[in-house]
Amino acid sequence: xxxxxxxxxxxxxxxxxxxxxxxxxxxxxxxxxxxxxxxxxxxxxxxxxxxxxxxxxxxxxxxxxxxxxxxxxxxxxxxxxxxxxxxxxxxxxxxxxxxxxxxxxxxxxxxxxxxxxxxxxxxxxxxxxxxxxxxxxxxxxxxxxxxxxxxxxxxxxxxxxxxxxxxxxxxxxxxxxxxxxxxxxxxxxxxxxxxxxxxxxxxxxxxxxxxxxxxxxxxxxxxxxxxxxxxxxxxxxxxxxxxxxxxxxxxxxxxxxxxxxxxxxxxxxxxxxxxxxxxxxxxxxxxxxxxxxxxxxxxxxxxxxxxxxxxxxxxxxxxxxxxxxxxxxxxxxxxxxxxxxxxxxxxxxxxxxxxxxxxxxxxxxxxxxxxxxxxxxxxxxxxxxxxxxxxxxxxxxxx
Amino acid sequence: xxxxxxxxxxxxxxxxxxxxxxxxxxxxxxxxxxxxxxxxxxxxxxxxxxxxxxxxxxxxxxxxxxxxxxxxxxxxxxxxxxxxxxxxxxxxxxxxxxxxxxxxxxxxxxxxxxxxxxxxxxxxxxxxxxxxxxxxxxxxxxxxxxxxxxxxxxxxxxxxxxxxxxxxxxxxxxxxxxxxxxxxxxxxxxxxxxxxxxxxxxxxxxxxxxxxxxxxxxxxxxxxxxxxxxxxxxxxxxxxxxxxxxxxxxxxxxxxxxxxxxxxxxxxxxxxxxxxxxxxxxxxxxxxxxxxxxxxxxxxxxxxxxxxxxxxxxxxxxxxxxxxxxxxxxxxxxxxxxxxxxxxxxxxxxxxxxxxxxxxxxxxxxxxxxxxxxxxxxxxxxxxxxxxxxxxxxxxxxxxxxxxxxxxxxxxxxxxxxxxxxxxxxxxxxxxxxxxxxxxxxxxxxxxxxxxxxxxxxxxxxxxxxxxxxxxxxxxxxxxxxxxx
Numbered sequence: 001x002x003x004x005x006x007x008x009x010x011x012x013x014x015x016x017x018x019x020x021x022x023x024x025x026x027x028x029x030x031x032x033x034x035x036x037x038x039x040x041x042x043x044x045x046x047x048x049x050x051x052x053x054x055x056x057x058x059x060x061x062x063x064x065x066x067x068x069x070x071x072x073x074x075x076x077x078x079x080x081x082x083x084x085x086x087x088x089x090x091x092x093x094x095x096x097x098x099x100x101x102x103x104x105x106x107x108x109x110x111x112x113x114x115x116x117x118x119x120x121x122x123x124x125x126x127x128x129x130x131x132x133x134x135x136x137x138x139x140x141x142x143x144x145x146x147x148x149x150x151x152x153x154x155x156x157x158x159x160x161x162x163x164x165x166x167x168x169x170x171x172x173x174x175x176x177x178x179x180x181x182x183x184x185x186x187x188x189x190x191x192x193x194x195x196x197x198x199x200x201x202x203x204x205x206x207x208x209x210x211x212x213x214x215x216x217x218x219x220x221x222x223x224x225x226x227x228x229x230x231x232x233x234x235x236x237x238x239x240x241x242x243x244x245x246x247x248x249x250x251x252x253x254x255x256x257x258x259x260x261x262x263x264x265x266x267x268x269x270x271x272x273x274x275x276x277x278x279x280x281x282x283x284x285x286x287x288x289x290x291x292x293x294x295x296x297x298x299x300x301x302x303x304x305x306x307x308x309x310x311x312x313x314x315x316x317x318x319x320x321x322x323x324x325x326x327x328x329x330x331x332x333x334x335x336x337x338x339x340x341x342x343x344x345x346x347x348x349x350x351x352x353x354x355x356x357x358x359x360x361x362x363x364x365x366x367x368x369x370x371x372x373x374x375x376x377x378x379x380x381x382x383x384x385x386x387x388x389x390x391x392x393x394x395x396x397x398x399x
Numbered sequence: 400x401x402x403x404x405x406x407x408x409x410x411x412x413x414x415x416x417x418x419x420x421x422x423x424x425x426x427x428x429x430x431x432x433x434x435x436x437x438x439x440x441x442x443x444x445x446x447x448x449x450x451x452x453x454x455x456x457x458x459x460x461x462x463x464x465x466x467x468x469x470x471x472x473x474x475x476x477x478x479x480x481x482x483x484x485x486x487x488x489x490x491x492x493x494x495x496x497x498x499x500x501x502x503x504x505x506x507x508x509x510x511x512x513x514x515x516x517x518x519x520x521x522x523x524x525x526x527x528x529x530x531x532x533x534x535x536x537x538x539x540x541x542x543x544x545x546x547x548x549x550x551x552x553x554x555x556x557x558x559x560x561x562x563x564x565x566x567x568x569x570x571x572x573x574x575x576x577x578x579x580x581x582x583x584x585x586x587x588x589x590x591x592x593x594x595x596x597x598x599x600x601x602x603x604x605x606x607x608x609x610x611x612x613x614x615x616x617x618x619x620x621x622x623x624x625x626x627x628x629x630x631x632x633x634x635x636x637x638x639x640x641x642x643x644x645x646x647x648x649x650x651x652x653x654x655x656x657x658x659x660x661x662x663x664x665x666x667x668x669x670x671x672x673x674x675x676x677x678x679x680x681x682x683x684x685x686x687x688x689x690x691x692x693x694x695x696x697x698x699x700x701x702x703x704x705x706x707x708x709x710x711x712x713x714x715x716x717x718x719x720x721x722x723x724x725x726x727x728x729x730x731x732x733x734x735x736x737x738x739x740x741x742x743x744x745x746x747x748x749x750x751x752x753x754x755x756x757x758x759x760x761x762x763x764x765x766x767x768x769x770x771x772x773x774x775x776x777x778x779x780x781x782x783x784x785x786x787x788x789x790x791x792x793x794x795x796x797x798x799x800x801x802x803x804x805x806x807x808x809x810x811x812x813x814x815x816x817x818x819x820x821x822x823x824x825x826x827x828x829x830x831x832x833x834x835x836x837x838x839x840x841x842x843x844x845x846x847x848x849x850x851x852x853x854x855x856x857x858x859x860x861x862x863x864x865x866x867x868x869x870x871x872x873x874x875x876x877x878x879x880x881x882x883x884x
Contacts, residue, residue: 129596160849247693348592365598
């Protein structure tokens with residue numbers, strides 16, 4: 001059951017408008033930005049939508065302080081362009097998943113939506129998920145109170161860190177109205193080492209060799225056999241270096257010496273390749289298919305890949321040194337069970353990113369929490385949204 | 400003076416019974432109740448405040464921690480978690496009716512995986528102990544608080560500790576994969592794991608930096624990183640704090656992120672030089688220590704770039720270390736800064752506000768003016784790249800008026816930090832020290848929201864009460880007493 005559009009969406013242009021809408025809400029609401037991830041997780045049990053898409057604009061940009069603040073509805077391309085004008089970028093490299101979600105023509109993802117889903121790209125392995133770069137947040141809780149956490153400085157341990165709690169809560173704990181993010185310098189040069197490998201075992205070993213080297217690898221992905229991205233054909237392990245020119249040249253040579261048979265892709269070609277991996281383009285997911293994200297310890301990735309391929313016709317893309325496995329395949333309760341089993345057996349977790357709506361309504365979108373944690377989830381939800389107005393059922397039934 | 404909740408008379412009255420209950424759960428010498436042996440636990444790194452606890456328990460396993468918490472919960476007994484007791488904000492200050500749970504006996508390294516770049520350790524392993532366990536293989540654990548020789552990873556998680564090198568590698572929160580978490584009800588929950596970015600609410604994120612308000616962490620899974628090929632430091636000395644601040648901005652805007660960028664003002668330079676003989680320029684008003692990483696050639700390239708930037712700001716001198724030994728000598732003064740100030744003043748208070756880096760000159764000027772108004776010396780040393788200030792206010796603890804002036808001076812500095820867009824604490828935590836200033840940074844609804852989340856974990860407010868949140872309007876805490884210093 002999705003949003004039935006008999007009543008118009010609410011999309012106020014001010015934070016106070018969002019707060020008023022929540023204070024006056026008589027029934028639960030779908031909370032979203034541009035709706036590019038509407039097909040993710042479970043369908044929300046609400047009839048009316050409250051959107052942040054009209055809360056737009058960059059409110060603070062201080063290149064020398066490495067921060068940017070923007071209202072939640074500001075889109076990813078706008079923020080990337082504003083940063084690039086000052087030679088900067090988003091550290092966590094958040095993805096644009098529209099094509100993967102089958103909504104390539106939808107408006108681009110908003111920064112509020114990306115933070116609410118805590119989506120990070122290949123550069124996550126350097127230590128910073130999108131949630132790690134959220135320095136400050138403004139949000140409205142379920143009762144319509146405008147609240148802040150964090151601020152605009154890089155180090156801040158004042159009080160409970162609600163920035164992280166809100167990031168990844170998919171709009172179920174509060175409506176994010178503005179975020180302040182840590183940014184980083186655009187690299188002077190980027191290059192990728194393409195290492196031909198026989199299979200996932202060899203691929204993850206090559207990625208591990210890169211990540212345990214002293215050369216500061218900022219991307220470690222693998223294209224399995226049959227996959228291609230940016231003109232590179234799998235099976236291949238990919239290791240990215242980004243830094244000042246002299247460092248990239250030096251480190252590329254050292255890594256090449258350590259990984260015989262590899263070749264180097266530079267600059268534009270390298271950027272095109274990683275943008276495809278960031279956006280999960282190589283999976284070419286189709287309507288009627290499902291897409292899952294599995295997080296495991298990297299050394300478990302080859303086993304997960306084998307288990308999934310044994311269960312169904314799974315197409316895979318590995319990132320984060322093997323710790324992140326994107327999976328595409330036929331959408332059914334059986335394939336979903338196979339993904340759940342493979343993630344659990346490897347000591348990891350899964351998230352359902354895409355599936356036809358009837359299936360999403362009945363399948364768990366992420367692993368169940370143990371009873372003690374489920375009780376905490378319910379109490380924390382009640383602490384922020386006692387009336388259950390925000391995105392009910394989006395992450396789990398009843399939450 | 401700091402106000403604390405009145406001890407619960409029924410708990411004090413049942414002390415023998417509670418001790419017997421604890422001894423049944425933690426056998427051997429794991430329960431401390433004799434006055435003399437409680438002394439070491441009556442304070443932490445904020446030694447101005449002292450309060451012996453009801454008892455100290457030193458569990459050796461997660462099961463014991465869970466049993467003790469369940470027992471305390473059932474008996475309405477307050478609990479104060481403690482690592483090495485190095486908190487500079489009074490995070491481990493006991494209460495008269497509280498059981499201190501000390502984690503120092505849980506000090507085993509349980510697993511190291513270089514292939515997965517992680518280590519699983521018990522909460523009582525020291526910060527440096529993690530690096531020691533993996534450095535032979537070329538790895539390290541990145542956050543490096545000054546107390547890293549003593550402070551424990553469990554405490555680091557609870558305070559979200561930083562350090563000089565978090566400019567590049569981030570703070571504790573950015574270097575965790577999972578924790579074993581025990582609730583006040585004694586439930587043991589595995590949060591996160593050996594993978595990145597677990598699905599569901601970000602429990603790891605809300606627990607990290609929660610200052611013992613939500614539960615106790617008994618095991619921690621951290622990311623370990625391969626160390627760079629080498630690192631080297633340089634010094635740049637300037638004739639004024641404004642130009643030094645401008646140089647910091649220019650370095651940060653240049654696209655080169657040093658692994659560390661430290662700032663010292665004149666009083667601090669003098670104190671450190673007298674202590675470390677590091678060759679610091681005594682005629683400078685401000686000095687930067689800048690460290691870069693990489694191969695020797697990469698270090699040369701980066702340091703020359705940074706030296707060129709500094710040259711635009713009319714430095715008195717710059718000095719690039721030519722060897723690892725020279726680098727260590729440069730760092731020796733900085734790492735010993737707190738001790739060095741301790742040599743020139745009987746006592747000092749270490750502040751920890753963070754400001755937007757563009758506000759550095761203004762804030763340092765104001766701190767100088769406040770120093771004159773309060774007639775107390777101050778030495779400034781801080782992580783300039785991220786704006787995290789550490790003004791060291793010098794006073795004499797034997798003179799109550801001097802101490803009260805130092806506290807008021809510190810509060811004024813922190814209010815100033817908030818006023819210019821910063822915050823009360825960058826890495827030391829709120830504890831008891833900054834508790835009553837929380838209203839400067841947060842609105843009443845914001846504090847009420849944080850308290851409701853605390854209550855979701857700990858409805859009866861038994862976990863580390865009297866810290867972080869102002870005491871007023873909180874029926875869960877009962878009557879309030881003004882405790883002795």
